[in-house]
Amino acid sequence: MPAPKRVVIADDKTPADLAYRLACEGTALLWRGDFQNARQLLQALARRADHKGDKGKRAKAPKPPASAAEAFHLHRQAQSQRARTLAMLLVPFEADYTIPLRRAPDVKLVCNEAYGRGEEPFVSSLRELLGLIGAHEWRKNGVEIAALGERIHPHYGVFSPIRGEYVQLVAEAPLPPRARLAFDIGTGTGVLAALLARRGLARVLATDTDPRALSCARENLLRLDLGAQVELIAADLFPAGRADLIVCNPPWLPGRPSASIESAIYDPDSRMLKGFLAGLAAHLEPGGEGWLILSDLAEHLGLRPREQLLALFEAGGLALVARHDVRPTHPRASDADDPLHAARAAEVTSLWRLVAKA
Template sequence: MTTQATLHWTENGEERSADWRSEAGMPPPKRVVIADDTTSADTAYRLACEGTAMLWRGDFQNARQLLQALARRADKPKKAPKAGKAPLVKPTPTEAFHLHRQAQSQRARTLAMLLLPFDADHLVPLRRAPDTREACLEAYGEADAPYVASMRELLGLIGAHEWRKKGVEIPALGDRIHPYYGVFSPVRGEYIDLVAKAQLPAGAASLAFDIGTGTGVLAALLAQRGVKRVIATDQDPRALACASDNIRRLGMDDQVEVTEADLFPAGRAPLVVCNPPWVPARPNSPIERAVYDPDSQMLKGFLAGLAEHLEPKGEGWLLLSDLAEHLGLRTREALLGWIEEGGLKVLGRLEVKPHHPKAADQTDALHAARSAEVTSLWRLAIR
């Protein structure tokens, strides 16, 4: 999963190099300078904006504070137009989305310019550095040589490690799901609640497919609701490992089978469930693939293949937010067209308004779309 290349820099007049790691898929920076506790935030921000990376040799906690200072500068609102100048034209929802994504990408590149050295055992050889071995091992696997990675990425690894240990409380399940680094965490519970409330179709107690299982949360929920056998599929190795671990923790090994597949397993089922990425846009990093799906490829693939894997009187449950429609990235007509082209019909739809914090955040760049967003469980059947 990790992009590995070689980072080159000059230190104390000597040419040096080390393995480069980036879960975000970023190439190693071409320009690298040495930075330490004497480096000011303004200097660091200027260098980062210019594309010059800083390999840190000072105190770890000071580096963490410097990263926070860089983030504050990156997030500083732009100045309003001066009096007399024509006001800026308000962008369309689609334009606002692309500007937001562009700003996110630029911010990520800027903050990734603060680099840390790592020993081959994943420890950071800096004063006051925490024990990073377990968090790095979970994301990177074994290392056979020292390497360099960004501090921002390390903090993400540490945060994911804590979530993996603690788990995410799933009220509908009455238990916790433990997400792995790089696997979409079920922190938005509205789609889970829809699956918990929807009436199971006739025959679903015998078998169900969970397509793109991720953490395995929906497969576990179906098993808890009495489905005797659930086949959960995914292509991502981390998702397969994560789902298998969660199913084992929940004691559902006898009911749930986690298997690698491109969307569907072999055969047909009375119930087929899928929660594809909701936004048809290019991900900025591999980690974003659970949210962003270029040209709605997974959604189209599910709708095109569902009829071949559904029992004649079975149901396909498509869990989908309409955020893309409010952003002008997909139309309702297009979605209905793909359903019809797949030889399917709509039996009904359950809806819920999202309750995540961004839906009520009026300062968010996409607030208008988020505040109108609805998540639906589409009940589909063969025409």
């Protein structure tokens, strides 16, 4: 987000209603009081942001969205506005990442993991700092991957493999006969590359364009003692050569990410999906397969029809061998209060097994 154009000083005496009004107007509040009180103020701002439309029992119900796509865009718009408002509460940092506030935690390790070595004093939103702390906990504790029987440790800015159903699809799909070399396109944390190596692929080439992801994957693969079996390559989509198996789990929704972490969810104009399908046939060995792991949430939201996906298969010279489906198990799939509940409840994640047409 751009730096705020106006900043005022706030402290323990600043009323939450005043702080919320200023934040909504785009005025940032640079905190000079007790750190724990700043956290309480942020919670108060969040409550006001989440209930800003409540006007009592007699309030007129908002007009329902005309379509699932409209509901999705309104939801993203509301989430973006909420994020901008909550980002207006700022905390100061010294050059060594010390926070010069009463009862402030030691976040030097947290900030070093996310930002690298500190060079000069700066300010950041408290909401961002809490996100860094959460990312540090993910990295420290890891995510249990049942299909691996191991934990994967995501780094800050690298999407966490918390949706285990797509990993299970890769664990259960039958491998191509005599497959020895695999490509993992957009490896992220390295979870699928590790799984393919554990399934017996002699060599796996895993690609990504994000240096954070490559660093994260390298650390995970070394921890799993798979560093010699999996080679990490900084590349956009495919490495050089051909493989017996090529796996890709691209972002599932066409759209523009509003933060770097959202690049694992939103793919502008389906660029990665289209690039993978357009280049897949040319990188497959004879008899090889490409595995596309993709949710149909975009279809239920009216963002990308099934016909468009099938047309991309045809344009890429690809034929479908089989499709393996699984229903998501994450909490939002059963949350009736979610604005996108209807689409999430109908969502299916699929592993499409594709081959090059003869």
